[in-house]
Amino acid sequence: MGSIMDWLRVNDTSPLTGLRLLHRRILRLSSLITIFEGFLSACWSQREAGRSQRQAEARAACILEGQDDQLIDELRRLDSYIKEGRVEVEKWKDFALQSARNMSS
Numbered sequence: 001m002g003s004i005m006d007w008l009r010v011n012d013t014s015p016l017t018g019l020r021l022l023h024r025r026i027l028r029l030s031s032l033i034t035i036f037e038g039f040l041s042a043c044w045s046q047r048e049a050g051r052s053q054r055q056a057e058a059r060a061a062c063i064l065e066g067q068d069d070q071l072i073d074e075l076r077r078l079d080s081y082i083k084e085g086r087v088e089v090e091k092w093k094d095f096a097l098q099s100a101r102n103m104s105s
Contacts, residue, residue: 004026005026008021008024008026012024032096032099032100032103033096033100036092036093036096036099036100039092040089040092040093040096043085043088043089043092044089047082047085047089051078051081051082054074054078054081055074055075055078058070058071058074058075058078059071061074
């Protein structure tokens with residue numbers, strides 16, 4: 001980060017684009033990583049809460065109606081939803097890591 005700091009001491013433009021900077025503060029990569037990790041953790045928590053709620057609703061519906069096949073179908077739907085969520089979170093992780101790499105280079 002020494003080169004960037006040296007640049008900012010004497011320039012008020014981006015070394016990459018040449019555009020004028022709004023400020024000369026340097027953001028630490030660790031701060032961004034913490035933000036992304038918090039975001040991903042919140043996503044996982046919301047997904048898990050939603051999954052638990054839908055699973056409970058499916059069980060309740062099946063108990064009331066006495067249909068085991070319906071429970072199995074609902075659980076399969078939940079599993080599919082979870083898999084989609086995991087793929088989505090992995091994409092966010094990849095995006096965050098790529099962003100972090102781009103910022104550090």
